[in-house]
Amino acid sequence: MATRTAAQQRNEAREAYDAFMKECPTNQLLARISDKWVSLIVSALGEQSPMRYSDLGRKIPGVSQKMLTQTLRSLERDGLVARTVTASVPVRVDYELTALGRNLCCLLTAVKEWAEKHFDEVDEARTRYDETA
Amino acid sequence: MATRTAAQQRNEAREAYDAFMKECPTNQLLARISDKWVSLIVSALGEQSPMRYSDLGRKIPGVSQKMLTQTLRSLERDGLVARTVTASVPVRVDYELTALGRNLCCLLTAVKEWAEKHFDEVDEARTRYDETA
């Protein structure tokens, strides 16, 4: 049992690799931002702010309550959006971008505008690709 | 068999609805771009181009063969990257951004740089949030 199998060695290598990778914070943050709900919510709040919970739900097509709440919570945790509760009947909750959030929003709306601008080219490329297949 | 069942009609209506109303095509494209593998691959190709398949695999941490191939294919289909096969032994395949891809790349690397720059603030916000909990 002194001998180490190839599988074991591969596993150890993989674990070491994983451990190293977990420490690369930049990619993690990038992956968090590169999420479709994140970009949709942030850009929605960029256009109009503050917005109520239900406003966001109506503005963003196809989002479920769960994902809306979940994403908003994570954005709040990351300090990108601020949540304000107005205790009344019925309760009113507003969301708006923080300074940091507005900062990021510029970049994301730039991406969104890129999508609007170049959609035709992409669509064209797709049909061309599919025809050749 | 000439009659169309109510279920069929409902289905067709639903599909038409989904196709058109679900959300403007812009948001779909935005969702496609807001994918972590997409952003990682595009930004990798932005730094250095052209790159071989295995180079990309080595450069991007934690990507599987499957996701690498899959994402590259979709990017090729969307006209964002170009794939060049050099028939030799062994085969050599190079990937590089198209003009459209380079265009998008500027924006994505801006996002990546944002992530690098503001990571500390985000991390700080997180610990603050977790403490208050």
Add this chain to the structure above:
DNA sequence: CCGTATCCCGCACGATACTG
């Protein structure tokens, strides 16, 4: 070297129902 094909697991996500 550059993939494609296959299996399979976990969890992201949606649907639904319930509270303050």
Add this chain to the structure above:
DNA sequence: CAGTATCGTGCGGGATACGG
């Protein structure tokens, strides 16, 4: 109105093996 709680499932995506 603004959420939580719970359950079911589809599919993203990893591991493995094989083909050109």
